[in-house]
Amino acid sequence: MALLMSCIMSFVITLFNVGFIENVLFVWLKAWAFAFVVAFPTINLVAPIVNKLVSLVLFNRHHMRSNHENLLIWRNSH
Structure with missing residues (x-):
C-alpha cells in the first residue's frame, strides 16, 4: 500500500x-524514493490506530442498530 500510494x-x-x-522521470523517481521512505513507517504507525477506530465505529453501529430494533419491538408490544 505504501509503495503504490507513494x-x-x-x-x-x-x-x-x-x-x-525533460528529466521528469528522474525527478519523479527521486521524489518517489523519498515519499516511500516517509510513507512506509507512517502507515505502520497509523494503521493500528485506524483499525481500532474502524472497529469502534462498526461495533457502535451494530450496537445502535440492536438497540433500535429492541425499541421497535418494545413499541409494537405496548
Whole structure:
C-alpha cells in the first residue's frame, strides 16, 4: 500500500510542481524514493490506530442498530 500510494502521489505532485520537463522521470523517481521512505513507517504507525477506530465505529453501529430494533419491538408490544 505504501509503495503504490507513494508512487501515485509523488508522480502527481511532481507533475504539478515541475510539469513535463525533460528529466521528469528522474525527478519523479527521486521524489518517489523519498515519499516511500516517509510513507512506509507512517502507515505502520497509523494503521493500528485506524483499525481500532474502524472497529469502534462498526461495533457502535451494530450496537445502535440492536438497540433500535429492541425499541421497535418494545413499541409494537405496548
